[in-house]
Amino acid sequence: GQNIDQPTEMTATEGAIVQINCTYQTSGFNGLFWYQQHAGEAPTFLSYNVLDGLEEKGRFSSFLSRSKGYSYLLLKELQMKDSASYLCAGMDSNYQLIWGAGTKLIIKP
Amino acid sequence: DTAVSQTPKYLVTQMGNDKSIKCEQNLGHDTMYWYKQDSKKFLKIMFSYNNKELIINETVPNRFSPKSPDKAHLNLHINSLELGDSAVYFCASSGNGPSQRTGELFFGEGSRLTVL
Numbered sequence: 095g096q097n098i099d100q101p102t103e104m105t106a107t108e109g110a111i112v113q114i115n116c117t118y119q120t121s122g123f124n125g126l127f128w129y130q131q132h133a134g135e136a137p138t139f140l141s142y143n144v145l146d147g148l149e150e151k152g153r154f155s156s157f158l159s160r161s162k163g164y165s166y167l168l169l170k171e172l173q174m175k176d177s178a179s180y181l182c183a184g185m186d187s188n189y190q191l192i193w194g195a196g197t198k199l200i201i202k203p
Numbered sequence: 204d205t206a207v208s209q210t211p212k213y214l215v216t217q218m219g220n221d222k223s224i225k226c227e228q229n230l231g232h233d234t235m236y237w238y239k240q241d242s243k244k245f246l247k248i249m250f251s252y253n254n255k256e257l258i259i260n261e262t263v264p265n266r267f268s269p270k271s272p273d274k275a276h277l278n279l280h281i282n283s284l285e286l287g288d289s290a291v292y293f294c295a296s297s298g299n300g301p302s303q304r305t306g307e308l309f310f311g312e313g314s315r316l317t318v319l
Contacts, residue, residue, distance in 0.1 A: 137310050139307050196244050
């Protein structure tokens with residue numbers, strides 16, 4: 095079966111760094127996506143990885159290891175506005191997205 | 204201009220009623236989707252249309268009927284609403300041209316349906 099696992103909730107301090115992990119099992123693999131979803135709002139695209147390694151985009155970076163079926167999203171210099179749910183999604187061989195339940199990130203001052 | 208817009212944003216109705224949610228995208232995308240996000244926050248795909256043709260129809264009760272009059276619109280009609288239909292319904296679109304990242308979805312703001 096296809097499955098995406100990520101922690102339900104994490105807490106971090108403003109200005110710190112946090113890493114949100116995701117493990118995936120998909121039928122075939124065409125990439126791994128991270129989306130951000132603020133409460134009551136739509137998900138918005140953050141990153142896409144299809145090759146192994148780290149992709150950096152400002153304060154956010156995303157890492158992929160295909161051999162381990164593992165990805166993480168790294169958030170640096172945390173700001174209060176980063177409080178949101180972070181959704182991991184794997185794309186299978188049919189180019190369909192398989193979604194995790196999201197990790198709720200709580201930022202404390 | 205809003206890229207993906209859906210209406211209404213909030214919908215409260217009684218069990219057994221029929222309701223519709225409309226979605227329009229002005230991004231020129233070929234593919235549109237309906238997702239359901241329940242209280243557990245899982246995003247579950249319901250339908251996907253590519254150029255007005257149905258390409259994904261997940262295990263969804265046939266009380267749910269999508270309609271795509273053109274590739275910029277994908278509406279969702281729900282008959283005989285049940286309590287378990289209460290959720291947030293997201294419309295989304297994606298492009299599949301060479302300059303567009305396959306799988307990057309652009310979501311509407313969501314329509315929160317409450318069935319009483």
